[in-house]
Amino acid sequence: GFDTYFTSRTLENNRRNVWFAEYWEENFNCKLTITGSKKEDTDRKCTGQERIGKDSHYEQEGKVQFVIDAVYAMAHALHHMNRDLCADSAGLCPEMEHAGGKRLLKYIRSVNFNGSAGTPVMFNKNGDAPGRYDIFQYHSSNTSTPGYRLVGQWTDDLQLNIEEMQWGGGVRSVPPSVCSQPCRPGERKKMVKGMPCCWHCELCDGYQYQADEVTCLLCSYNERPNENRTGCRSIPIIKLEWHSPWAVIPVFLAMLGIVATIFVVATFIRYNDTPIVRASGRELSYVLLTGIFLCYIITFLMIAKPDVAVCSFRRIFLGLGMCISYAALLTKTNRIYRIFEQGKKSVTAPRLISPTSQLAITSSLISVQLLGVFIWFAVDPPNIIIDYDEQKTMNPDQARGVLKCDITDLQIICSLGYSILLMVTCTVYAIKTRGVPENFNEAKPIGFTMYTTCIVWLAFIPIFFGTAQSAEKLYIQTTTLTISMNLSASVALGMLYMPKVYIIIFHPELNVQKRKRSFKAVVTAATMSSRLSHKPSDRPNGEAKTELCENVDPNS
Numbered sequence: 001g002f003d004t005y006f007t008s009r010t011l012e013n014n015r016r017n018v019w020f021a022e023y024w025e026e027n028f029n030c031k032l033t034i035t036g037s038k039k040e041d042t043d044r045k046c047t048g049q050e051r052i053g054k055d056s057h058y059e060q061e062g063k064v065q066f067v068i069d070a071v072y073a074m075a076h077a078l079h080h081m082n083r084d085l086c087a088d089s090a091g092l093c094p095e096m097e098h099a100g101g102k103r104l105l106k107y108i109r110s111v112n113f114n115g116s117a118g119t120p121v122m123f124n125k126n127g128d129a130p131g132r133y134d135i136f137q138y139h140s141s142n143t144s145t146p147g148y149r150l151v152g153q154w155t156d157d158l159q160l161n162i163e164e165m166q167w168g169g170g171v172r173s174v175p176p177s178v179c180s181q182p183c184r185p186g187e188r189k190k191m192v193k194g195m196p197c198c199w200h201c202e203l204c205d206g207y208q209y210q211a212d213e214v215t216c217l218l219c220s221y222n223e224r225p226n227e228n229r230t231g232c233r234s235i236p237i238i239k240l241e242w243h244s245p246w247a248v249i250p251v252f253l254a255m256l257g258i259v260a261t262i263f264v265v266a267t268f269i270r271y272n273d274t275p276i277v278r279a280s281g282r283e284l285s286y287v288l289l290t291g292i293f294l295c296y297i298i299t300f301l302m303i304a305k306p307d308v309a310v311c312s313f314r315r316i317f318l319g320l321g322m323c324i325s326y327a328a329l330l331t332k333t334n335r336i337y338r339i340f341e342q343g344k345k346s347v348t349a350p351r352l353i354s355p356t357s358q359l360a361i362t363s364s365l366i367s368v369q370l371l372g373v374f375i376w377f378a379v380d381p382p383n384i385i386i387d388y389d390e391q392k393t394m395n396p397d398q399a400r401g402v403l404k405c406d407i408t409d410l411q412i413i414c415s416l417g418y419s420i421l422l423m424v425t426c427t428v429y430a431i432k433t434r435g436v437p438e439n440f441n442e443a444k445p446i447g448f449t450m451y452t453t454c455i456v457w458l459a460f461i462p463i464f465f466g467t468a469q470s471a472e473k474l475y476i477q478t479t480t481l482t483i484s485m486n487l488s489a490s491v492a493l494g495m496l497y498m499p500k501v502y503i504i505i506f507h508p509e510l511n512v513q514k515r516k517r518s519f520k521a522v523v524t525a526a527t528m529s530s531r532l533s534h535k536p537s538d539r540p541n542g543e544a545k546t547e548l549c550e551n552v553d554p555n556s
Contacts, residue, residue: 002068002116003060007053011046027056069115069129077107130155139166186229189214204229207396222388224396237386239403239474240303246475247303250482254299257490261293264497271504276511280500283355284328287362288492291324295489299482311382311405316373318412320366322419322485325492327365329446330422331358333429336443340433369418376415382406391471402474409468412481420457426450449495453488460484 011032014020021032030046052058081104086093108123115121123129135152152160167175179198183189188210189199204216209225209232211217219225219232226233240247268277268285277285298317304310335353351357383406391400430447460480467476503510 002064003053003058006060007051007058009052011048024050027052065116069117069121072113072115073108073111073121073123076111076113077104080110081107135160137165141166183213186210186225188212188216206394207399222386222401224399235388235399235401237401237403238391239305240478242303244475246479250299250479250486251303253483253486253490254296257296257486257493258293260493261289261296261489264493264501265289265293267501267504268497271511274504274511276500276504280496281332281355281358283359284332284362285497287359288325288328288496291321291326291328292489292493294321294324295485297321298485302478302482306384306403306405308382308384311384311407312377314405314407315376315382315415319369319415319417319419320373322416322488323366323369323422324362325489326419326422326426327362329450329492330365330426330429331362333426333433333443333446334361336433337429365422372418373415376411380406380411390473393471398471404474409465409477413464423450423453423457427454445495445499449492452491452495456484456487456491 009020011021011024024046025031028046028050030044030050032046050056081099082092082096085095085099105127109127110123112120112122119132121129131154133154134150135154136148137151138147139149140146149164151164152158162174165174167173179195180189180192180200183199183201186209187201187203190202191214192198192200202216204210204225207219207224208216209219209229222235223232224235225231242251265286268282268289271277272282294317298314298321301310301314301317335358339353385404385406387402387404388399390402391398393399426446427450430443430450433443434447463480464477467473467480470476
């Protein structure tokens, strides 16, 4: 309709439009000489017989339909307004003359009709007409002519024909068009400054978990993140197991030592009245064997599952076995030293060398250890703890809580400290008595035992404290401690008792009574030994071979 109307317009029938003459000159590329036109000399004059669409190209502009629809919207609004306000009269009534623009606007927003393009014309609550758009995409392929193709529309919402669309790189699916990709589980969004819709994904590391999209929080002390770091889970609890390689070796050594100790005790009891058993000092020998046995037993307490009872026994027997052993050895070496020192000065026997006195001295030394343990019980009662810091590694998956007794490294060393003091003192006496006759009351075997034991414990201390920060602390320290105690007990058992057991079982002819000498005879022998030690014929170690009895009669 509009095309027919517009193409029929001429200079004669469209005089009311003052701009039409200018449009005519521009459209037909000519000049008018009539009044109101531009008067300029030109080779071509407008004849007035030109026709729009025939003598020139004509194409309706795409926005003309909106102008048409706008005019119709105004017409419909005026019609409805006239119908409501001037129902009984034709034309413009007084009510309509004084209605005002606001009232007319209300009618304009209420119109609803089909426009020139066949689409509905209406207005929303804001007074805007609904947008209508055709969406084109430029297509280029080897099978079709390049050009724009309709791939969708937008009226109230977007409608796209995804299958008809082309994407770069030949991709058929819709490529992502976002500033940032969604973060994976366990990652938080770290917003980019000045770009509120963009972010970087940052992993919740260490012992953190993803609390929400933008926050990582630390798990509690007894928990670690789960596999995808979206929450926390409990840290597994471990202890030293019996089947662990760290426990197998100490247990094996302890079992061998216990069997050997029981065998020695049984042999001594069986041959209790024979000269070798009597000469070794039966009372202190059984005390020493008890200490050796306890040194082996502590291995099982150190590996057993911790509870209050086990922790209590650990405190009691940790240093008790060594204390009993070295208290007995110290009493023996001190007795030998006093006998020979006294012999150099007088023929009177020193005090406190009888078996009863020796047991009393040993018991008093042991009581100091027991007193310290009882004070420890009173100040810090036994308890079990779960240590989550000992094996809290950088990798949370390897973190473990260690079930153990509430005993610190310092408390362990303090518990062993008194026994180590006895060991050092015993070693000093062993050095002092190294020059006595070699068959007198085990002076030399005791010396060798103490030298070897000192080496064992000198190796133990740096290993024990050097692994205090290691993740394997539980295993290394327990294994080192138990093996050191097993070796100490085995050295004493092997050097002090195995030679006697060998003679008792395989050479009974040597297990005979020798003539008992008085203390005066022993003193004389000691004096002779001291004098002979200065002769050139002395043996390399400065000791003379002197036959002395193993038994000294303290009453002589």
